[in-house]
Amino acid sequence: MTKINFRWAITHALDEELARDDKVFLVGQDVGESGGVFGLTRGLYEKYGGWRVKDTPISEEGITGLAVGAGMIGHRPVVEIMYMDFISLAIEQLANQAAKTFYVSGGKIKVPMVVRTLAGGGFKAGIHHSQSLESWFTHIPGLKVVYPSTPYDVKGLLKSSIRDDNPVVFIEHKGLFSLKGEVPDEEYTIPLGKADIKREGSDVTIISYGKSVHQSLEAAEALAEEGICAEVIDLRTLVPLDKETILKSVEKTNRAMVVYEATKESGFGAEVSSIISEELIYDLDAPVRRIAGAFTPIPLGDAEDAHFPTVEEIIKVAKEMCY
Template sequence: MADSRYVRAINKALSDAMAADESVILMGEDIADAGGSFKATRGLLEQFGPMRVRDTPISENAIVGAAVGAALSGLKPVVEIMFMDFVTLAMDALVNQAAKSRFMFGGQASVPMVVRLPHGGGLNAGPQHSQCLEAWFAHIPGLKVLCPATVEDAYSLLRAAIDDPDPVVFVENKALYAMAGDLPDQPGKAMIGQARVAREGSDVTVVTYGATLFSCLKAADELVGHGISTEVIDLRSLQPWDKETVLASVAKTHRAVVAHEAVRSFGIGAEIAAVIGEEGFDDLDAPVGRVGAPFMPVPFARSLESRFIPDAAAIRTAVQACLV
């Protein structure tokens, strides 16, 4: 195993995919000479040239619209949007065109494209640069939505996304880019739609994804001192999501909490909690708990943002509440 960083795993996945398939191209603002806002594409212009690593105008609608056309024409574009917040300017191309083309053409056309969206807080970037909007896209038939938490998953899920024949929204938490972790010398490709048990436990199941995974693992460590054994499920894939793994865990622990950085209202956690309530009701000994950010814009001030983002203490409190 080699030590790497999350952003380098993204970079390696892009490089390996481009080396393996000449139809893979990159598009985005400042991704060529500058290497991207978070340096995820650093060095790829030198490796693959300006025809395959393309700087674009500052127009998210034009970038994603061009990518849809390129994908329908036989290429596999990977688009970088500087901040997830800016994808609002490209919603028609992504939601009305890319997501629906296979259905509208009776399966005769596919849109093999990936849109990389850095989301989340922790960098004090303010309310227009820190949102977690993944629930929007998980709601759209025709889109797959991935959100890796670990260095290895950043690589393996991005490779899987690029290989997928349909449009994939690939969500990367900005606070994780500098995180170090193990990356195998010969990393594989993950299976879209498959969660993993990040920590075994017997008293309560905590379901999460992205950067919140590490707050959940910290909470689980702290709960040991209270005599509570916590099982932590890392979803990795939000659409489709691994219902079977989650329900199997709830059948074992009989309690569940769903936690994410996105606002709690109408979020991914609400859907998962509803499914657990509908299909796992007989296994539950308590209502499903939910942890998420408050229903407000992300604060800019460091002191306020740190209170806005759900932390280990909030998750620990929710777990303890369902064990009362």
């Protein structure tokens, strides 16, 4: 095991997959010679050359469609959409083309491709550099959606996503880039569709993903001191969703909350909450709660903090549910 930060775990995953399979290539704005706006592809251009690590113009739809076409004939392209806020421009290719090709070809043409995109707040950069837009994609049959929270998970899940035969939207929270964690020295992958119980507990289940997992864990630590034993589930993959792990946990705790940074309304927490209500409503000791982003654009500067979930809020709601 070696301790590395989240951003190097991404770089290592890309490097290993580029080395393993010559069908893998990267495209995106500034992914080449400059190594990317956050340095995530640093060194790869020199190692694999300008055709496998391709700098592109500002053409989000064009490069996402490029991946669809290359994927259709057996390549494994990885696109970087620099900020998830820009992914609106790529939705046509993702939702109408990539997601539906296998279906509409009668199961004859696969589209293996990954769109990596940098989401979330923390840089306090305002409306167009801070959003978490996963629920735009969890609504589309045919797409897989991955949102990891640790260096170990991001590396293993990115490698699996590149090897998957379906289009995957892979979301990397910018606020996690300097987070350090243990990563095995040997080769490993993590299957898509498996949640991870990051902390075991018996009183309340906190279901989360991305950066919010760490706030949930911090809240669980504080709650333990007050005698509330919270279980924290990191979904890791939103589609396919590991319902089994969620339901098994809530059957045990009889209380559930969903914590996520995206806008609360019509966000992924609504889906999780509905599944729990549909399956376990008579087992619940309290209504399922959602702690998530405000229904506003994300403001510039420190005001951002007031629009995202906080550890204090998680603690407060958990107490309300348990007492």
